[in-house]
Amino acid sequence: MAEERYNRKNPAVKRILQEVKEMQSNPSDDFMSLPLEENIFEWQFAIRGPADSEFEGGIYHGRIQLPSEYPFKPPSFMLLTPNGRFETQTKICLSISNHHPEHWQPSWSVRTALVALIAFMPTSPNGALGSLDYTKDERRVLAIKSREAAPKFGSTERQRLIDEIHEYMLSKAPPVPQVSTSQSPEDQAAKSEDEVQENAVNTVAEETQEELPEGPAPAEDSITEEVQPREVPPPAVTSVQLQQTHPAPSATLQQTSPVVPRQADDRLFTWAAVGLTIAIVFLLLKKFMKANGHSAFFMDES
Template identity: 70%
Template sequence: MAEDKYNLKNPAVKRILQEVKEMQSNPSDDFMSLPLEENIFEWQFAIRGPCDTEFEGGIYHGRIQLPAEYPFKPPSFMLLTPNGRFETQTKICLSISNHHPEHWQPSWSVRTALVALIAFMPTNPNGALGSLDYKKDERRALAIKSREVAPRFGTPERQNLIDEIHEYMLSKAPPVPQPDVLQSSEEQPTNTEDEAPKETAAAAEELANAGPSETQVTAERIVEEVPEALVPIDNPPVQAVIRAATLEVPPARRPSDQIRHRAAVQRPAAGADDRLFTWAAVGLTIAIVVLLLKKFLKSNGHSPVFMDGS
């Protein structure tokens, strides 16, 4: 590579040349990427389909365009090999691409981006720009076809680099899994689901046979593992249920019971008032009788005698 064609003091050029040396000194079996001779800001790459997926065994080529502000701005990615997950010759939308510059970090590199791209292959596209959602059988067929020949793209110099990368990846890539192997691997999670009730029953039996202390510890652990979102403490109905379950609430009285209770409480006070009124009436009656008696005696002339005798 003619390094004298570029300004070695340029941060982008300096960073790209460092990544080229690192890519050549530390190759990977999962991917390979090199820049073009005439333009180090444009790279060709090939990635291997991730294991245990419908892409396993496939070799997928693409191109990377690095901006002049690299590594402070993210690169753009384009797939050239039909794969059923990303459109070909279209800049794809990923969190590591120029479609989301807010997610890019200058510490990332071409190697980091390729590792992330491999991880994105089996994910759900969710309608992202440049994404496809082919069936697994179609993707497996494309994975087998991707090994036959490298895609045709660009100038002869670029095509030579693509063919060189394809030969390297083909020597490192494992064979495409046979359909019977894939079916057995897909049926294995079903067997695991069938065994789940047995494991649950065994755990329940173990919990039932455990001592009081072990049961209490297990219950506390289960409570700690429950997400807070499932138990909204601020929810009034939940608080009511908790209070009803933890507090001893006395049984409610019927209306007739409340009336009898009030009458029983007020009855002693009512009897004392009646006696007080009775004695007051008796005293008032005696006073009236005495006054009437004095008036009668005075009117009959017995007043002096009464007065002298008093």
């Protein structure tokens, strides 16, 4: 890219160029990120809304700023596309971002951070700074809208990059799901490392898989979102951090409706299985009795 313009001896520059190279040689369908040509400390990115969430099909753009002390200090992330989960043009408050420099570690990368960001989309914000708690329907509307056009932001050069990333993401993105009742918050802790398939509306939730972070799986165990109730809290709780493990869907109001049909489905299957078993046992028993001349017990007329 702009390698000759930078001092390759500068360790931060060297590292960032490595990451650019790695990002280009291992493209993902879930995200895309590139630095501006004029400044490799300024990146643009887009992430795809995670499957089986109200963000599915959405393409969310944002910017990343890498500090000059990178990778000792964390990058900061800011979304540009309205999404209903994170405020736009506000630094995102995750432990991977510069709101929590004490948690950042140099073995993470822009890629790690983006994977974590995707994983955080469907989690409950719990009042974290810079978070929004829109309803699922509102978020779906924003997801559909997000595909129409890339956000307008910054210089023409940056805009060109945003548009280029948008084209790429569109080419990889599955179609927007129809509003369907069968969607349910996936238990993402169990998802495998496979890439997302180019899938249409996927009614069988279990089959949809999402890419997990590479490397020492940092997203799962240590990346957290800061929880800070904005109502005046008792002083004791202000520094409480919620260790959000993977989206354990809390039963907030807007989440209950999609959960119910799934549970109903499950119950239906269980009853069907129980019914079938009873029928089979009955038939076997009947046959056995008949063979032993006790058929009258079951069938009076014979």
